Amino acid sequence: MAKSEKLAIYGGKPVRDMYLPYGSQWVDESDIQAVIHVLKGDWLTTGPHITAFEREIADYVGTNYAVAFSNGTAALHAACFAAGITSGDEVLTTPMTFAATANSILYCGAKPVFVDIDPESYLISPEQLTTKINHKTKAIIPVDYTGNPVDYQEIMRIAKENGLVVIADAAHALGATYHGDKVGSIADMTMFSFHPVKHITTGEGGIITTNDKFYYKKLILFRSHGITRDQHLLTSHNEPWYYEMHELGYNYRMTDIQAALGISQLAKLEDYLLKRKAIATTYTEAFQTLDPIILPKIHDDRESSWHLYVIRLDLSKLRDNRPAIFKALIEENIGVNVHYIPVYFHPYYQKLGYQKGLCPHAEAIYKTIITLPLFPKMNPSDVEDVISAVKKVISYYEV
Numbered sequence: 314m315a316k317s318e319k320l321a322i323y324g325g326k327p328v329r330d331m332y333l334p335y336g337s338q339w340v341d342e343s344d345i346q347a348v349i350h351v352l353k354g355d356w357l358t359t360g361p362h363i364t365a366f367e368r369e370i371a372d373y374v375g376t377n378y379a380v381a382f383s384n385g386t387a388a389l390h391a392a393c394f395a396a397g398i399t400s401g402d403e404v405l406t407t408p409m410t411f412a413a414t415a416n417s418i419l420y421c422g423a424k425p426v427f428v429d430i431d432p433e434s435y436l437i438s439p440e441q442l443t444t445k446i447n448h449k450t451k452a453i454i455p456v457d458y459t460g461n462p463v464d465y466q467e468i469m470r471i472a473k474e475n476g477l478v479v480i481a482d483a484a485h486a487l488g489a490t491y492h493g494d495k496v497g498s499i500a501d502m503t504m505f506s507f508h509p510v511k512h513i514t515t516g517e518g519g520i521i522t523t524n525d526k527f528y529y530k531k532l533i534l535f536r537s538h539g540i541t542r543d544q545h546l547l548t549s550h551n552e553p554w555y556y557e558m559h560e561l562g563y564n565y566r567m568t569d570i571q572a573a574l575g576i577s578q579l580a581k582l583e584d585y586l587l588k589r590k591a592i593a594t595t596y597t598e599a600f601q602t603l604d605p606i607i608l609p610k611i612h613d614d615r616e617s618s619w620h621l622y623v624i625r626l627d628l629s630k631l632r633d634n635r636p637a638i639f640k641a642l643i644e645e646n647i648g649v650n651v652h653y654i655p656v657y658f659h660p661y662y663q664k665l666g667y668q669k670g671l672c673p674h675a676e677a678i679y680k681t682i683i684t685l686p687l688f689p690k691m692n693p694s695d696v697e698d699v700i701s702a703v704k705k706v707i708s709y710y711e712v
């Protein structure tokens with residue numbers, strides 16, 4: 314049927330004229346006014362908007378504390394530091410993530426140990442996890458890939474049994490729930506990112522949520538050079554100007570400009586989440602009958618925040634492979650993407666000695682996945698364009 318429609322890659326008319334990106338922020342006039350208000354005020358950094366934003370995020374996920382950072386990667390680095398991760402330690406994580414997850418382990422001098430994913434959910438496999446634990450294992454960094462929460466109950470149980478810290482990389486999962494609990498309130502520490510493609514944005518930004526006062530204090534210290542002015546912690550006399558550096562911290566602070574944008578964006582999160590879910594549902598309904606593609610599966614006990622909509626190609630039902638189909642979709646002006654190249658495929662990790670073949674499920678799935686555009690500002694015709702392009706391209710290549 315649609316085989317008669319000439320693909321743009323072969324000179325046909327593209328499904329749309331304007332390129333549609335896979336993700337994008339939505340900044341409106343109220344966001345702009347919130348930022349201008351800060352710029353006209355006294356505090357550009359270390360001011361009241363930071364603590365207000367932290368309070369709002371902590372209240373939203375339901376934790377005692379939240380500590381904001383200059384970006385999500387800095388936040389992960391700080392969480393690894395707070396967890397006491399150091400040289401000689403091993404930390405378990407997934408290869409199906411952005412390099413920053415594993416990099417935060419390397420920043421602390423520890424060794425990332427990659428655990429294979431479950432081939433149905435693409436999430437770190439609790440069964441595989443247990444086989445990698447030894448006396449060097451210090452922590453687990455699971456990733457709520459695409460916004461779909463990991464099996465927190467199993468992971469927290471395994472961690473408790475083995476005395477491990479769980480730092481959730483929930484860069485994709487602001488607003489997601491597991492057994493009715495918000496992601497951010499379950500792990501020992503949880504990271505959210507506010508990069509423009511994520512659920513809400515501060516330009517660059519990240520945060521750690523936790524219920525643990527010890528971690529909270531470490532995070533605060535690490536964010537600002539390891540310097541404290543806390544009278545109870547100072548080792549020496551306390552002149553009014555006096556402060557001490559206790560740890561080798563960084564300057565990982567968020568600005569009040571970013572925090573004000575974050576507060577304004579957070580007010581729209583529920584609407585953004587509903588829009589993301591509606592688009593995902595429309596995709597799922599539209600692609601149900603497309604035999605060569607496998608759709609995302611979400612377990613009944615959790616609610617995804619739909620950061621990404623990832624389809625998997627069944628290559629046995631297609632005449633060509635992922636690169637051809639990917640390029641054909643790009644030519645239709647659909648901004649598809651691939652999340653992710655398994656982290657240890659990167660030359661830096663290869664040089665560290667990680668070998669291909671380590672996580673067979675992740676590697677096999679990597680070869681077949683395509684991320685479709687999904688962001689709240691997409692309008693119904695954008696969604697229809699994605700559906701038309703996928704149907705056009707897939708039916709052309711279908712055997």
Ligand SMILES: *Cc1c(COP(=O)(O)O)cnc(C)c1O
Nearest residue numbers: 384385386411413484506507508
């Ligand atoms: C975005 C992202 C990060 C890093 O966040 P930044 O704010 O860009 O530093 C880490 N992990 C995952 C899975 C991400 O998607």
